[in-house]
Amino acid sequence: MKLYRKSCLIASLLIFAPSMSFAGTKFNSGDTAWLLTATALVMLMTPAGLALFYGGMSRGKNILNTIGLSFAAYATVSIMWVIWGFSLSFGKDINGIIGSMQYLFMSGIGVKTLVGSIPTFVFASFQMTFAAITVGLISGSVVERLKFSSWIVFTVLWVTFVYAPIAHWVWGGGWLSNLGALDFAGGTVVHINAGVAGLVFALMLGKRRGFRKIAMPPSSIVLTVLGAALLWFGWFGFNAGSALSANGLSGAAFLSTNTAAAIGAASWMFVDWLTHKHPTMLGGASGAVAGLVAVTPAAGYVNIIGALVIGAVSGVLGWFGASYLKYKFDYDDSLDAFGVHGLNGIWGALATGIFADPAIGSAKGLLYGNPHQLFVQLIAVLATITYSALGTFILVKITSAVTNGLRVSDEEELKGLDISIHTEKGFEI
16 A cells, blocks of 8 residues: 555656656647647746736836846747757756756757657747746846846846756756755746845846935836736746646646735735725735745645635735835835745745645645655755855856946936837837
């Protein structure tokens, strides 16, 4: 009986875990159709959802540039992913640190090559959308004063030397995967990674001219709410798609994702209401994203109670980061990438170690008799923070040297980046 249970556990891990070898089992058209759909959903999140969410929060003179950073990130990562990014992330493991270059230009992969029950080409496309949105999230920390050329160079360097190694550690058979770290859809790989990188980049870049001295109103909260709704919609592909199969686990992840987003929106709005005597739609939209972030690593491991707790805390934590923390320590994280993604990525990763329910996924958390899982999650969080911070610091220095400085001129910043960089207008202002 013990041998049978162990065999079932191993089988479930091979089916559901993103970090798997490319030894296919049997092609499944239903799983493939679902992953193609999920990939399209996650693609929508970067050049549409994130672009509008961030664009609406930026000032009118910078909205097009802000949207352009997300758009350019998606295009740039799409190219580099098929050349070397996928191979570094999911190629044959080298000492638990990085993948080999065996899949350079997607070589060695054919239409019949499988990951589990889906074609490797579909899996690679799905993972490409994750890499694109991760670097796109960083832009929220540095908008309204960064050179466009610096952003392109940074994107290439960061995905190569920071994102790909961490993705390999967790999902590609690297050392965190072997340690037993849980990250269903990107708490460490995506959100902690991007949030910490955004904070480091913002600190190195410096504050916007007039930060905390002049009003910097958002150009369109309507666009931000619409962007949040598109992110919410796309996140079903992000989390439920990470089951890599059309099955009960993807259904559980889907429901947990929606639940955490909903209560995250409610909790942020409630704190707004309590402290400022009025609810705000910006708070509601930000809270929904905070809930989505926090539940991402946990979606395929926790039950509905776990999702409710994770989402409720996320709204409060995101509000604290965006409304208090950055002003207390006087740093200019323009659109709160660290406050929303970094803090809630940390909370979600640790909460996975607390609430992981063996009746849902393949792991037990602290509340189900396995305190060791929380310890492993803590190691994964600390490793991701440390590597992302150091790697980003070095790459920002290199980017600055390559592009002769990171910031636009004072005159360009005052005029607005839409006109000064793109010679176009997002709005007639």
